[in-house]
Amino acid sequence: MLCPKCHSLEDKVIDSRVMNNGETIRRRRQCLNCNYRFSTHESIIPVNITTVLKRDGRREEFSPEKLREGIRMACWKRNISTEVLDGLVGDITIRLTLLPQDEIPSSTIGEMVMEALKKVDEVAYVRYASVYRKFQDTRAFVKEIKEMNRPASPSVKPGEEK
Numbered sequence: 001m002l003c004p005k006c007h008s009l010e011d012k013v014i015d016s017r018v019m020n021n022g023e024t025i026r027r028r029r030q031c032l033n034c035n036y037r038f039s040t041h042e043s044i045i046p047v048n049i050t051t052v053l054k055r056d057g058r059r060e061e062f063s064p065e066k067l068r069e070g071i072r073m074a075c076w077k078r079n080i081s082t083e084v085l086d087g088l089v090g091d092i093t094i095r096l097t098l099l100p101q102d103e104i105p106s107s108t109i110g111e112m113v114m115e116a117l118k119k120v121d122e123v124a125y126v127r128y129a130s131v132y133r134k135f136q137d138t139r140a141f142v143k144e145i146k147e148m149n150r151p152a153s154p155s156v157k158p159g160e161e162k
Helices: 064-074 082-097 106-120 122-132 138-149
Strands: 011-019 024-031 037-043 051-053 059-061 103-105
Touching: 024 082, 037 064, 037 082, 051 106, 064 082, 064 106, 064 122, 082 106, 103 106, 106 122, 122 138
Parallel strands: 051 103
Antiparallel strands: 011 024, 024 037, 051 059
């Protein structure tokens, strides 16, 4: 593992913990060169999720780390624990494994992330949506916030019985 401080490849594992019902392993490591301590998160990538189809037509290998980083950036300076972030990544990864196709459009992943973030933190949701939907100006932000705050339409019209 590459030390984030001195970039040495020599380290030792100090502690390992299983998280998210066995989906993730958190390892506490110490660099043997500079003694810096750091953590890594390891997860199993299910075999049937191999390729993400990007908007521009490129294909890329699915990476839970890239998914985690996108969610982490949206949650920057928000009071959201690492466990919650790991849970979101784990839940989305599991949902992706249940899809019938081996190649998953990035839009499917983006919508799943937005749906999950909307339940966890509205600011993180708007941040993620602004990048995912490529907001060009403040009107796009205002429109998204209005949509978020709009009450759900009732299934029964006034005056009708259920």
